Amino acid sequence: xxxxxHDLVTDVGVDxxxxxxxxxxLGVAPNALYxxxxxxxxxxxxxxDDLLAGVQVPAxxxxxxLGLTALMSSTYDVLTAHPDLVALYLARQGARGxxxxxxxxxxxxxxxxxxxxxxxxxxxxxxxIVHTIGFAAFAAAPPLAPDAERPIxxxxxxRSHTVSLGWLLAGITTT
Amino acid sequence: xxxxxHDLVTDVGVDxxxxxxxxxxLGVAPNALYxxxxxxxxxxxxxxDDLLAGVQVPAxxxxxxLGLTALMSSTYDVLTAHPDLVALYLARQGARGxxxxxxxxxxxxxxxxxxxxxxxxxxxxxxxIVHTIGFAAFAAAPPLAPDAERPIxxxxxxRSHTVSLGWLLAGITTT
DNA sequence: ACCTGAACACCGTTCAAGT
DNA sequence: ACCTGAACACCGTTCAAGT
Numbered sequence: 001x002x003x004x005x006h007d008l009v010t011d012v013g014v015d016x017x018x019x020x021x022x023x024x025x026l027g028v029a030p031n032a033l034y035x036x037x038x039x040x041x042x043x044x045x046x047x048x049d050d051l052l053a054g055v056q057v058p059a060x061x062x063x064x065x066l067g068l069t070a071l072m073s074s075t076y077d078v079l080t081a082h083p084d085l086v087a088l089y090l091a092r093q094g095a096r097g098x099x100x101x102x103x104x105x106x107x108x109x110x111x112x113x114x115x116x117x118x119x120x121x122x123x124x125x126x127x128x129i130v131h132t133i134g135f136a137a138f139a140a141a142p143p144l145a146p147d148a149e150r151p152i153x154x155x156x157x158x159r160s161h162t163v164s165l166g167w168l169l170a171g172i173t174t175t
Numbered sequence: 176x177x178x179x180x181h182d183l184v185t186d187v188g189v190d191x192x193x194x195x196x197x198x199x200x201l202g203v204a205p206n207a208l209y210x211x212x213x214x215x216x217x218x219x220x221x222x223x224d225d226l227l228a229g230v231q232v233p234a235x236x237x238x239x240x241l242g243l244t245a246l247m248s249s250t251y252d253v254l255t256a257h258p259d260l261v262a263l264y265l266a267r268q269g270a271r272g273x274x275x276x277x278x279x280x281x282x283x284x285x286x287x288x289x290x291x292x293x294x295x296x297x298x299x300x301x302x303x304i305v306h307t308i309g310f311a312a313f314a315a316a317p318p319l320a321p322d323a324e325r326p327i328x329x330x331x332x333x334r335s336h337t338v339s340l341g342w343l344l345a346g347i348t349t350t
Numbered sequence: 351a352c353c354t355g356a357a358c359a360c361c362g363t364t365c366a367a368g369t
Numbered sequence: 370a371c372c373t374g375a376a377c378a379c380c381g382t383t384c385a386a387g388t
Contacts (some may be wrong), residue, residue, distance in 0.1 A: 019362060031363075032372050040362065087266040090312040126313075126327070127339045135311020137265040138301075152301070164302045167346025168339060175338075194381060206382075207353050215381065 001026075001036050005047055014084035017044075022166065031107040048088060054078045057106050064114035065169055069162070072132045073085075076161050080154075086137040104129075105127025114173050124172045125126035131168055176201075176211050180222055189198075189259035216267075223263060224272025229253045232281055239289035240344055244337070246281065247307045251336050254311035259310040266287075279304075289348050299347045306343055310336040 004026055009017045019040055023030040037043045056065040056074040079086050089095055104125060111121050139157045152160075179201055184192045194215055198205040212218045229245050231249040233242040264270055279300060286296045312331045327335075 018360090020360080028371095029373050030361095031365095034363075035371050055370090087262060090265055090309075091262040123331070123335055127335060130309045130313045131306065131339070134265075134305045134312070137309070138305045158296070160298055160302060163350075164306070164343060164346065167343050171339065171342025171345065193379090195379080204354050205380095206355090206384095210352050211381075 002043070002046055002050065005043060006050070009047070009084060010082065019043075037061075044088060045092070045095075045097060047150065048085060048092075049099045051078060051082060051085060052095065052097070052099035052103060054081075055099075055103060057103070064110045065173065067110045068107065068114065068128065068169060069165060071103070071110065072128055072143050072165055073158075073162060075103070075132050076136050076139075076158065079133065080139040080158075083136070083139060086133065086139075089133050090137065109171070114169075117170060120175075125170060127172070128165070131165065132161070135164075177218070177221055177225065180218060181225070184222070184259060185257065189263065194218075195243060219263060220267070220270075223260060223267075223270050224274045226253060226257060226260060227270065227272070227274035227278060229256075230274075230278060233279070233285075239285045240348060242285045243282065243289065243303065243344060244340060246278070246285065247303055247340055248337060250278070250307050251311050251314075251333065254308065255314040255333075258311070258314060261308065261314075264308050265312065286347070289344075291347060295347075295350075302343060302347065303340070304342065309337070310339075 005017065005037075006023055008025055009024055012021070019033055020030045023033055026033075037046075043080050052075070055078050056070070058070045062070070107125050107128065111124050112118065116124050136159070139154065139161075180192065180197055182195055183200055187196070194208055195205045198208055201208075203234050208218075227250070228322075229336065230253050233245045237245070251288070254264075282300050283296050287293065291299050310332070314329065316338075
């Protein structure tokens with residue numbers, strides 16, 4: 001049911017993800033979907049949280065800063081694999097499904113182990129999430145502002161994410 | 176013509192920005208709009224670039240790091256004034272109108288004056304833009320992950336933007 | 351140049367009805 | 370529980386025609 005939606009969005013992009021197209025793919029009348037899902041919003045939310053299931057969580061004994069780097073890099077990789085969907089994280093609330101909650105908790109543990117004061121953990125988590133989703137959303141996108149000539153290569157974009165992530169982590173852990 | 180679109184989006188939000196509603200507001204048939212605009216895409220692009228016209232550019236003799244901080248803060252403020260629209264920056268290419276180009280050039284001058292090597296300027300500019308747009312997109316949004324209780328206050332979000340911006344600038348200017 | 355009427359190919363969602 | 374037929378209130382866009 002939800003898997004078909006996943007297939008559909010990878011096939012025809014996020015603009016083609018439509019209740020009617022989904023019903024067509026399932027060989028069913030459009031309104032039949034409303035037996036399984038309350039509406040399109042819920043469907044997209046489920047789809048987004050489903051994506052996060054693929055994020056690799058670091059082993060619990062790794063160095064916290066390395067662990068956070070790995071965690072955010074894995075999130076970046078998962079999100080950029082479906083670039084169409086990333087913008088939706090911003091368009092809606094920003095994912096609050098079970099997978100999002102689970103990853104948030106992993107981040108909190110790592111941040112605390114990295115020496116961040118308990119009071120500062122939520123803000124630090126937020127900075128890292130916004131940073132990674134922002135970079136993922138722009139990963140596939142063409143350049144920015146002036147130099148419209150050559151789009152940024154995927155490798156460069158990923159490197160840029162890692163480098164700036166390092167700067168943020170340096171700031172977070174020394175404040 | 177374009178101003179009516181601006182009014183419409185602030186009145187009814189980005190979902191209500193529709194060719195037909197716009198025509199209705201102008202007291203005109205829907206298709207009449209196509210005399211003035213090639214399509215909805217062009218209209219939204221124009222709208223987004225128009226937003227950037229409100230960004231305050233720092234005086235040319237200010238300290239470059241302070242100037243960049245002021246420039247990105249002003250961009251953040253302008254974008255968060257119309258939160259509905261920000262997600263569209265990510266959904267589409269990321270703004271390449273004349274205002275975006277102009278601001279990009281201002282950033283480049285500041286970055287170079289801050290000691291960034293010419294080869295590193297485009298990547299640094301990109302990091303700052305992605306960071307600010309990402310934060311602006313999440314500014315109005317509810318919390319993230321776990322602590323779903325209280326959404327982040329607008330002031331806290333803005334402070335968080337400034338603080339993490341500082342970390343990025345520290346990294347950019349010392350690498 | 352600027353507008354209209356009519357139409358095309360779509361949307362998400364609901365309601366009543368069937369099994 | 371799960372599906373269908375039919376409908377409602379919309380979309381963006383195009384085409385031919387008017388002034």
